[in-house]
Amino acid sequence: MTIRRGRGVAAVNYPTGMNLGGDPSQALVHSTPTGNFMVTLSSVDLGQGLKQVMAQICAETIGVKTEQVIIDTADTDTGPHCMGTFASRGTHRIGNAVIQAAREARQVMLEVAAEALEVDAGDLDTDGDGNIHVKGAPQKSISIFDTALMAHFKLGRSISGRGMFLVPRSYPEVETGAMKPSTCYAHACTVAEVDVDDETGEVTVISMKNVFEIGRALNPKMVEQQLVGGSWMGISHALYETTEPYYPKRDHAGTDFNEYLMPGPGDIAPTEIIVLERPAEDGPYGAKGPGEMCANPQIPALANAIFDAVGVRIDMMPITPERILRALREKQAA
Template sequence: MIKKGTGMACMFYPNGSTGKANPAGAFIKINHDGTAVLNIGATDIGQGSNTCMAQIAAQEMGLKLSQVRVVTGDTELTPYDAGTGACRVTYIAGNAVQKTARKAKRLLLDAAARKMGLIHSGQLVIEEGEIFLRYWPAKRMTIAEAATYSERILGQPIIAVDSYSPATMPLEEESGQGMPFEVSIYATQIAEVEVDTDTGEVKVTKLVAVHDCGKMLNPMLVEGQIEGGVVTGIGYGLYEQIIEDPVEGGIRNPSLATYQIPTSLDVPEDMVIDCVEIPEEKGPYGAKGVSEPTCNPTAPAIINAIYNATGVRIRDLPATREKVLFALRELERKEEG
């Protein structure tokens, strides 16, 4: 028999390591052809942070995205970064990039002001590779010209360095008080399942995930990260387990044939992803992280849906077909007698 049910789970999750310094560093140089090189310690592991960091730098310095080259993933060349984890790259490395880009921009504008004969650069605007006076836009020059002038005439190449580490306080051991994180993100997911009571198979037929990540810097990447997280969460909730051999030691399923992650036929066709955009004032352009905890509410939502469908409460993950079937039998036995 097929039984249907719906379950929900909510979460909050911090950006950054708990109650300790976890900085991100950035270098930027603007070349005399008007392109820039952004050198960051944060590593892109497929979530698209290189794109995102380049977006922040380009936006801040008034360059086109294609004019910013990102150097990353080589500790010999890049500044320190506490790592891609703890959902910290967009928020912490993003802030470092924004701060650094702001410094580079200041140098550029100062050079442009000198070249234009201005005493103060406050009315200069930088956009799409050009610098101009806000209320007299005809008075303009390119970033390339400003960078060249700064480098060749003023003797000041456009280079900037900065870093960011969230303000935290270690937790006091006795009371647990302190300020472990600067910002947190929030999400709710709802799963709809069908439980096959003959096999214990749980099919997730629909999943709705609504997340908070402040302002979305790159909606497609945010969506992709949530979709991927949800599917990882389905694996966590229903399929993936490391089976140890209690006698011989070692792992009994050390391959993709036996350690099963979801295939395209194990994920819901109906996946609704949305974000509530409330800009975070401390984040770069209002952004916070999103990726890491996207898988967190999925498994509990599924487990709640199984309970809703069958009355069976699974208390250890994953809810394999075997576990669900045995729990159903157990419940039947209890109800009968």
């Protein structure tokens, strides 16, 4: 029996969003009477922080604090249409829709403030702290609170905006097959180091080193959280998880959670994350989709590391001890 060390590398380009009949999302923004901003979406936050990032995007665009923005993702029946939270599309597609809606709302807000200050709306700016002032003359100002009150109770105007982001469906060119099925691409590269026991087929992940290029990290702590979780999920896909049996018959498969192998806290590997930011031209403040991409490169990197360690190439996931042992036996027989 020998423990053999191996190292593998893999890189991925991962598209943001999808191309099934077009990829639209909508957003509506309106102010409350006291100058908070409500963003209405049908998009769902799965826990990755979509609501937080949408609040940041809306706040940045209108020129208010993030705490002044409320994100309402309450109801897909009544909210503006969204294709959904999948395909790493949330930040990019919905974020772009929120920017468009927030720009329109900001314009109305500045027009109302212009009326109050008796100036041109084009001469106004926000200070990011709840006030609107004349550019170059900060003493001539009105609070957003008072602006919203005035819009509601004096001018009868709705400080609101509509946002829509659509990536139209792309069809391949007949002659060349060329098409543009997605917008920007996120990238990742992983180096995996493993120990493989050539008697038991067991794989121990010694380290995972990942570099992710994700456009701009709109919320760096949440991006890091996503990437660390994704790296572990990649290991889990590569080595553990399956609903399909590798026993002789399907009847022997697991039927419930008890028999679905998901690694626990004792199975984690030392993980390193490096984030590269190359803002995407079409992304909201440069963001791409880091979501699913981050759980991909670990899988081929581990397959390569196992090949480097014991010389067998496993082309089916998960790479279980049984598959490694069968491949080793086949190699010896050959």
